[in-house]
Amino acid sequence: MRIPCPYCGARDAHEFAYLGDATVTRPDPAAPDAEDTFFDYVYLRDNPAGPHSEWWYHASGCRQWVRVARDTRTHAILGTELARKPAGDAA
Amino acid sequence: MTHILDTLPLTRLPAPGSYGRTGAPGVTVALREDVAAATLVARRGAGVRLADVVQARFGLTLSDGPRMAGDDALAVLGTGPGRWLTLAQTRPGLAAELASTLDGLAAVTDQSDANILFEINGPRVLDLLAKGATIDLDPEVFRPGDVAVTAIAHVGVTLWRPGEEIAYRALVARSFAPAFARFLIAGGAEYGIGWSRRG
Ligand SMILES: [Zn+2]
Secondary structure, three states: OEEEEOOOEEEEHHHOEEEEEOOOOOOOOOOOOHHHHHHHHHHOOOOOOOEEEEEEEOOOOOOOEEEEEEEOOOOOEEEEEEOOOOOOOOO | OOOHHHHOOOOOOOOOEEEOOOOOOOEEEEEEOOOEEEEEEEOOOOHHHHHHHHHHHHOOOOOOOOEEEEOOOOEEEEEEOOEEEEEEOOOOOHHHHHHHHOOOOEEEEEOOOOEEEEEEEOOOHHHHHOOOEOOOOOOOOOOOOEEEEEEEOOEEEEEEOOOOOOOEEEEEEHHHHHHHHHHHHHHHOOOOEEEEEEO
16 A cells, blocks of 8 residues: 655555544543543544545654545545644745 | 675674675665764744745755755755755764754754765666665656655665766665665675775
8 A cells, every 4th residue: 555645755554654543533631521532532433434534654754644535445545634734834 | 695694793884895796786885974964843934934044055945845955065855844854075063053054943953973874876776776665766756856765675764866877875874774784785686786985
């Protein structure tokens, strides 16, 4: 599988570390219902057959987090974007 | 043919000489330790001013992609968004010079002792690199001035093509350099390797 990194170009999946679902947000640990929301966050994940949004870290390349849209049935990559804009703005 | 690797300690770099097939070498490798290096990381919101100052002071255009500018005297390579690697063969005080010139615009970190530079040339250089690289190094794809932070033979490298010639430079972390050297010798033995050290 090749992932088109927005900075580096097409790279082998071995260059990346996989984090997982990019659609979930870590709950507030100080909230009164934190125990329940963390249970959902940690254990109750969707397992979609089809397009999925995921975090991949380009560990052997530009060392940036990349949001990857991947079809879980075919491994087709539908799009990628950097998790954050470069600190150097329009350099 | 690669008897050198049977006796060379895993932590040592090979001595200068010829390895593998005899005759004109298909690949020549020169190790350089006389190159000053420093990383630049643009401070938040300072990217445009940083590019202006680098242009004015050093005459180099900071690329916003994986491209290089400059030459052996002073080069700047794009390694990530807002990140560059600067290399200089004639400026031992490179990091200090950059730090004072770019104060407030970029974080500057001296990397001069962190890496070893491999100059990899010769008519069979692409055949050798193809055994370890996962990126497309076809000369029409990986063009003069192109840079890639990648892995070759599972060793992290910053690889670039300085010019029109089919020749490459690879910067490898010092502690991984013996492993990268072993890849070059094992993979290049069938083409014959001329090995030298400079600096
Ligand atoms: Zn990348």
